[in-house]
Amino acid sequence: MRSIGHKRAALAAASVAAVAATVFGVANLGTSANAAPKADNSAKTATPIKHVVVIYDENNSFDHYFGTYPHAANTDGTTFTAKAGTPIPNNYISHPDLLTNNPNAFNPQRLDAAHALTCDQSHSYGSEQKAFDGGLMDRFVEETETSSCSPSTLYGTDGIVMDYYDGNTVTALWTLAQNYAMSDNSFSTGFGPSTPGALNLVSGNTSGALSVNSVTGVPTSTTTTTVTSDPDPFYDDCADSNHTKTGNLTKMTGKNIGDLLNSRGVSWGWFEDGFTPTTTAADSPTGYAVCGAMVPITAENANFPLGAYVPHHAPFAYYESTSNPHHLLPASLDEVGHDGQANHNYDVSYFYQALAADKLPAVSFVKAAAAQDGHPGSSNPVDEQISLVKEINAIEASPAWADTAIVIAYDDSDGWYDHVAATITNGSAASGNSAICTNAATLDIGGQVNRCGPGPRQPLLVISPYAKKNFIDHTLTTQSSILKFIEDNWNTGRVGGVSADATSGDLDNMFDFKAPPGQAMRLTLAANGTVASESKVHGNGNGNRKN
Secondary structure: OOOOOOOOOOOOHHHHHHHHHHHHOOOOOOOOOOOOOOOOOOOOOOOOOOEEEEEEEOOOOHHHHHOOOOOOOOOOOOOOOOOOOOOOOOOOOOOOHHHHOOOOOOOOOEOOHHHOOEOOOOOOHHHHHHHHHHHOOOOHHHHOOOOOOOOOOOEOOOOHHHOEOOOOOOHHHHHHHHHOEEEOOEEOOOOOOHHHHHHHHHOOOOEEEEEEEOOOOOEOOOOOEEOOOOOOEOOOOOOHHHHOOOOEEEEEOOOOHHHHHHHHOOOEEEEEOOOOOOEOOOOOOOOOOEOOOEOOOOOOOOOOOOEOOOHHHOHHHHOHHHOOOOOOOOOOHHHOOOOOOOOOEEEHHHHHHHHHOOOOOOEEEEEOOHHHOOOEOOEOHHHHHHHHHHHHHHHHOOHHHHHEEEEEEEOOOOOOOOOOOOOOOEEOOOOOOOHHHHOOOOEOHHHOOOOOEOOOEOOEEEEOOOEOOOEEEOOOEEHHHHHHHHHHHOOOOOOOOOOOOOOOOOOHHHEOOOOOOOOOEEEEEOOOOOEEEEEEOOOOOOOOOOO
16 A cells, blocks of 8 residues: 555644644754764674665565576566576476466466556455465465556456566566575565565564554554554654545654664664655645655556655654654765764665765665555566666665675565465464464464564565675575664664564575675676676775765
């Protein structure tokens, strides 16, 4: 579910502006200029990795993108030929019967680039569980499929939820998997859509949520709940069409990785396309900033232009301590990654500026514009590749590349078919959960309900000079494994409470931290996702850069 457009209701400007000022106050605008500067511990790491960049794309299962990896049909699109000795993951190539005798109502069929823009499938907390059918993985057509939708440019057909792309369409991802490391055993931390996936990335926890009236800012209850859907964040002017809708917003209690990095003195930032407001809070008659930036118009989205910024994709806006409600810009490029009025939340343009100026924060989270994040129904793998190629090329061309680890991961599966179910390690006995969750050996850890997981399997790639080459990792990991890697690398400690960070699997097996300095390569991807050029990196392992 995503917001399309930013209409403003006819509210009294003065009163709404007063509400905005009262609701957000000044606590969220960054550290006081009079505060003593913190020691910068960004370079103090447990591994040679001094920079982590998490590219968090949208709504795809592993089999949907890698079902026939490394074998592409090569009947259309960009030709893909696997390197000799490429390992085969747990997919349709290693289980060919899934293509011809699938337990679901339809067999998987190949999608090509001409059918890149598809209907958004159902991917709610409950429907995904039902599709799993106790681990039989045989009810996706009945429970998560959307076979028709509008506008007519969106492709749908009976059985589409089962279908997959290959390297002729998702070429960049397949190329990166050939040259770096990929997991075939990584899952969402829990079932459900984008917001739970975003929260599990930064805190490993979807419980501790408070519902708040969008217009008045008054909590609707004093009892915390668990986030299982896609409510907009409370600490965001652009949420719920600038707080004009009658629905409720959500704010989270507890800590996240931003808090831990701040305490440790480690630079970090969330960079999302469209974050810079088109009307500032100071210039807005309502007192709320307006996020009116539109995504680039392509043939795929010409019939339904989208706002670039999606509030419920921005996890740090759910927490008062790490939010930038008015979308204030950093005072200078030197502020990026550090305390200041932007409070670690920026437009993606600042990510590219920081890269070019050799000022990349130690930890960066990057979110593409709505039409380029891979989300079915509004984005697609062809447009997603545009942003991926731009992001990867910019990072690999930068001075930071020599000691950087890029993690490409997804916030949810969109309900697309995948044939693998992980053993549930945190079930839930609450009403509305299905047998795969209610029958788990462990239920409702810490007394927090509706956090059943792991959920669906999704792609996860590590791109780094220290990543193992053409390697497939089988370690069971989740979205919160990324959080755990950051915690361990910068010695921040754990989020604590019922966070999944401590119990999540490690990403370490995807790396070779003993790789000889100077032996790493720098790839440049062509627009079609193939390798345009390759050169040796010089100065691998620079641990002296200050960010």
